[in-house]
Amino acid sequence: MSRIWAVARHMIAEGIRMKIALVFIGIIVIILPVMPFAVAGDGVTITSRVQSFLAYSLGSVSFLLSLLTVFLSCGSLSNEIQMKQILMIVSKPIPRWHFFAGKWLGIVVLNAVLLLFTGVTVWGFTYYLKGMPTSVADDRETLEYEVLSVRHGVKPQEPDFESIVEEKIRRLKEEDRLSDMAYSSMKDIHQRLREDLKIQWRTFVPGEYTGFIFNNLMVDREKEDYIHLRFKPISPSGVDDVMFRARWMCGDPQYPNTMTDQNVGEFVCERFHRIVIPTHAVNPKGKIFFGKQNIDTKETITFEGDESFELFFPIGSFHWNLFRALTIIWCRLAFLAVMGLLASSFLSFPVACLACMLVLLVASFSGFFSQAIEYANIAPSGEDPLWIVGPLLRPLGAVFVWVVPDFSKFDPIGNVISGRVVPLMWVIQSVLILIFIKGMILGILGCVILTKRELAQVVV
Amino acid sequence: MPTNEPTVVQTIGLTKIFKDFWHRDRVVAVDKLDLNIHRNQVFGLLGPNGSGKTTTIKMLLGLLYPTRGRINVLGRAPTDVAIKSRIGYLPEESYLYRFLDARETLDYYARLFQIPRQDRRRRVEQLLEMVGLTREARRRVGEYSKGMARRIGLAQALINDPDLLILDEPTTGLDPVGTKEIKDLINFLNRQKQKTILLCSHLLADVEDVCQQVTVLYGGRQQAVGNIRELLSQKNLTQITTERLSDAAIDRICKLVAEEESKRVVSVSTPSDKLETFFLRIVKRAQEARQQTSGVTAGGRIAEFLATDASQQRPEAVVDSLIAAAESVKTTTEEPESTIPPEEPAKDVIDELLTTTQTTDSDESADMDQAASEAVTDQPDQGDREFIDRLIKGSDKENDDDKE
Numbered sequence: 001m002s003r004i005w006a007v008a009r010h011m012i013a014e015g016i017r018m019k020i021a022l023v024f025i026g027i028i029v030i031i032l033p034v035m036p037f038a039v040a041g042d043g044v045t046i047t048s049r050v051q052s053f054l055a056y057s058l059g060s061v062s063f064l065l066s067l068l069t070v071f072l073s074c075g076s077l078s079n080e081i082q083m084k085q086i087l088m089i090v091s092k093p094i095p096r097w098h099f100f101a102g103k104w105l106g107i108v109v110l111n112a113v114l115l116l117f118t119g120v121t122v123w124g125f126t127y128y129l130k131g132m133p134t135s136v137a138d139d140r141e142t143l144e145y146e147v148l149s150v151r152h153g154v155k156p157q158e159p160d161f162e163s164i165v166e167e168k169i170r171r172l173k174e175e176d177r178l179s180d181m182a183y184s185s186m187k188d189i190h191q192r193l194r195e196d197l198k199i200q201w202r203t204f205v206p207g208e209y210t211g212f213i214f215n216n217l218m219v220d221r222e223k224e225d226y227i228h229l230r231f232k233p234i235s236p237s238g239v240d241d242v243m244f245r246a247r248w249m250c251g252d253p254q255y256p257n258t259m260t261d262q263n264v265g266e267f268v269c270e271r272f273h274r275i276v277i278p279t280h281a282v283n284p285k286g287k288i289f290f291g292k293q294n295i296d297t298k299e300t301i302t303f304e305g306d307e308s309f310e311l312f313f314p315i316g317s318f319h320w321n322l323f324r325a326l327t328i329i330w331c332r333l334a335f336l337a338v339m340g341l342l343a344s345s346f347l348s349f350p351v352a353c354l355a356c357m358l359v360l361l362v363a364s365f366s367g368f369f370s371q372a373i374e375y376a377n378i379a380p381s382g383e384d385p386l387w388i389v390g391p392l393l394r395p396l397g398a399v400f401v402w403v404v405p406d407f408s409k410f411d412p413i414g415n416v417i418s419g420r421v422v423p424l425m426w427v428i429q430s431v432l433i434l435i436f437i438k439g440m441i442l443g444i445l446g447c448v449i450l451t452k453r454e455l456a457q458v459v460v
Numbered sequence: 461m462p463t464n465e466p467t468v469v470q471t472i473g474l475t476k477i478f479k480d481f482w483h484r485d486r487v488v489a490v491d492k493l494d495l496n497i498h499r500n501q502v503f504g505l506l507g508p509n510g511s512g513k514t515t516t517i518k519m520l521l522g523l524l525y526p527t528r529g530r531i532n533v534l535g536r537a538p539t540d541v542a543i544k545s546r547i548g549y550l551p552e553e554s555y556l557y558r559f560l561d562a563r564e565t566l567d568y569y570a571r572l573f574q575i576p577r578q579d580r581r582r583r584v585e586q587l588l589e590m591v592g593l594t595r596e597a598r599r600r601v602g603e604y605s606k607g608m609a610r611r612i613g614l615a616q617a618l619i620n621d622p623d624l625l626i627l628d629e630p631t632t633g634l635d636p637v638g639t640k641e642i643k644d645l646i647n648f649l650n651r652q653k654q655k656t657i658l659l660c661s662h663l664l665a666d667v668e669d670v671c672q673q674v675t676v677l678y679g680g681r682q683q684a685v686g687n688i689r690e691l692l693s694q695k696n697l698t699q700i701t702t703e704r705l706s707d708a709a710i711d712r713i714c715k716l717v718a719e720e721e722s723k724r725v726v727s728v729s730t731p732s733d734k735l736e737t738f739f740l741r742i743v744k745r746a747q748e749a750r751q752q753t754s755g756v757t758a759g760g761r762i763a764e765f766l767a768t769d770a771s772q773q774r775p776e777a778v779v780d781s782l783i784a785a786a787e788s789v790k791t792t793t794e795e796p797e798s799t800i801p802p803e804e805p806a807k808d809v810i811d812e813l814l815t816t817t818q819t820t821d822s823d824e825s826a827d828m829d830q831a832a833s834e835a836v837t838d839q840p841d842q843g844d845r846e847f848i849d850r851l852i853k854g855s856d857k858e859n860d861d862d863k864e
């Protein structure tokens with residue numbers, strides 16, 4: 001272990017003393033303090049300013065650190081092999097996999113330090129921005145609610161669409177009208193009907209009343225606090241700035257002390273709105289009933305997508321959320337580091353770098369690639385454009401896509417910006433998948449290559 | 461010097477063929493090499509450039525894998541990590557990290573040996589002192605001259621107080637002072653500490669001064685092998701060194717030689733001060749005057765941890781006996797040797813040194829400062845004794861004249 005640490009220390013020293021790391025660190029150090037003054041957001045509210053600051057600073061730091069990690073991990077090992085310094089290392093009593101692990105540890109520690117530094121700086125500037133003067137009413141409160149108090153979002157429980165769809169299909173069959181539907185397969189019909197139902201459920205024609213149930217609200221009922229319903233209504237007519245009026249109330253009739261007063265409000269479409277609900281409206285089982293009626297006489301409104309109608313309750317603080325988000329980013333970097341070391345265990349620096357960049361690209365668009373491969377698999381065999389090599393290449397591609405994680409699934413920055421919690425589960429998942437499963441596989445592969453290699457062989 | 465010490469390095473039919481990109485044989489770098497290096501031996505691997513010396517060494521260290529043949533180093537395969545803690549390796553060039561300074565470099569390697577902190581510090585300082593780089597220890601190694609880097613390489617190879625020291629052309633790039641120090645060090649480690657040293661070089665003078673056993677390689681093939689004194693002794697010449705003689709005396713001696721032995725005097729010369737001796741003297745004077753330099757300063761004092769009594773710190777004796785046991789299984793000729801060889805007294809060392817000088821030619825004996833000034837202290841064979849006695853008597857007068 002002390003040998004691994006010796007190599008790690010050496011790696012850190014290299015990272016710091018070689019100009020490459022310094023340049024990156026310099027950029028980060030310059031970018032971070034400049035960013036809060038450079039970004040304007042919508043130019044009016046500090047909320048949007050903070051949000052764009054968070055987006056840009058975290059985004060650019062994670063991008064720069066990805067590059068740094070690729071350069072450092074590819075550069076260090078492949079240069080050491082090329083410049084033959086490794087000959088003096090492996091002729092010491094250190095197993096080659098210790099050397100590999102040490103390099104990784106060094107990069108990962110360096111990343112951790114840089115991310116910690118980033119975190120503290122971002123946190124500091126966020127609070128600095130919060131204190132800036134604003135002319136918009138309750139801007140600061142919005143910032144507090146939307147960004148700085150970390151909330152968990154809950155979507156309304158959906159009715160049992162499945163049985164309704166079944167019922168409907170059965171009826172269509174009886175009436176022999178199934179062939180009227182212009183869809184080829186049963187599956188498509190099923191899906192179509194389901195979509196229709198969902199839209200219907202979310203749509204309020206004038207005068208319509210719908211009750212929604214939200215489950216699993218982990219709130220402290222005793223504490224005088226608020227939860228928020230955040231929604232963005234749209235008008236199916238497509239007209240902008242439609243105004244409509246709605247009435248709502250919440251609480252569980254079985255627990256009279258949960259019932260709230262009736263409220264009426266007027267809302268503009270195409271905007272996010274927030275309704276404040278006191279925590280005592282949640283019943284002891286963590287459930288809340290929310291009734292809403294469109295009391296407008298002519299406008300129909302609807303909600304599009306899952307994020308346009310959500311209930312939020314506070315669950316943690318901004319700094320812990322930021323910390324968890326940075327941990328996930330760190331896991332990504334740790335994976336990249338293994339990747340780079342693996343590549344440079346048998347490739348020269350430029351090639352290893354290029355390979356890693358490619359992987360980084362694939363990882364960022366991994367969803368797209370896996371879909372492409374899936375599609376290619378189900379495509380009729382006669383039309384396979386790669387008809388000879390295809391069947392051979394495809395499994396290879398599948399392995400590649402399986403090993404390379406989908407980075408978009410490990411991107412917590414959006415959550416930080418919108419004040420959503422980065423769940424601990426997600427962090428644990430990242431550590432497990434990125435480091436202990438996929439990272440480990442690549443790491444073992446790298447160690448095996450390094451151990452089997454004739455290190456004194458010339459590399460060109 | 462026939463030896464019954466256990467074998468430290470053994471290769472059988474060692475062959476290395478480098479292949480090209482298409483896996484066609486391209487270079488036969490080492491061809492059916494059989495080496496047997498025993499403990500407490502200084503073994504010289506000689507050969508012109510490209511004869512396969514470095515390749516052999518790299519295979520001994522597991523940096524290259526043999527195409528054919530077997531290797532046994534300290535009783536194990538070269539890929540075994542454990543044996544590396546007993547090996548010191550100086551590669552043909554010092555591949556150092558340019559961004560570290562000398563102290564950090566040595567510290568890093570010491571950490572890889574898992575030497576405890578206190579010990580590590582002590583060793584690093586002593587080694588820096590030994591290679592004369594204490595004052596330059598704060599500079600980045602990347603700025604060092606080749607010879608300075610070489611010295612760090614040497615220090616690095618010694619940091620674990622190795623039992624087997626593998627030196628690949630240790631003197632290239634070194635100044636004469638460094639060369640002499642290395643030779644002294646090798647002799648010291650071998651004689652006082654019973655270390656085994658594998659030295660590879662094409663600088664014959666270096667090899668001659670320190671090695672007991674040599675192998676000459678050419679084209680990867682073993683051309684000659686044997687004890688260096690047996691290989692080099694010229695049985696039909698006798699050399700006499702005296703203080704400066706007059707021409708008349710020389711004539712008389714020539715005559716005497718012709719009369720008594722009916723033999724010819726092959727050459728008479730007045731050796732000038734050797735450049736090496738001259739150089740060493742100048743440098744020493746400058747060092748004593750503490751002249752400013754950004755190069756190496758006076759070193760050469762052997763690091764204390766290397767110099768401490770060998771018999772006191774040999775837990776490896778157990779391992780040695782294990783190796784010996786392994787040997788006896790293989791060859792069944794040698795008794796497993798578990799006793800520690802007694803330390804040779806210093807007098808023996810000097811005797812040996814002098815015998816070595818005797819058999820080498822005059823150029824080499826001159827580099828021993830004392831040897832040159834003490835006139836003839838050789839201990840020649842019994843047969844030649846009488847002849848020399850008479851010779852000295854015969855030229856007594858001349859000698860007296862010279863002294864006046």
Ligand SMILES: Nc1ncnc2c1ncn2[C@@H]1O[C@H](COP(=O)(O)OP(=O)(O)O)[C@@H](O)[C@H]1O
Pocket residue numbers: 456457458478487488489507508509510511512513514515516
């Ligand atoms: N990695 C390598 N690839 C191909 N040929 C090599 C390699 N290393 C050494 N050689 C060749 O093997 C031969 C022996 O080289 P080497 O052992 O370095 O010689 P030296 O005796 O000077 O140390 C040379 O012809 C050299 O070109």
Ligand SMILES: [Mg+2]
Pocket residue numbers: 513514515552628629
């Ligand atoms: Mg060589």
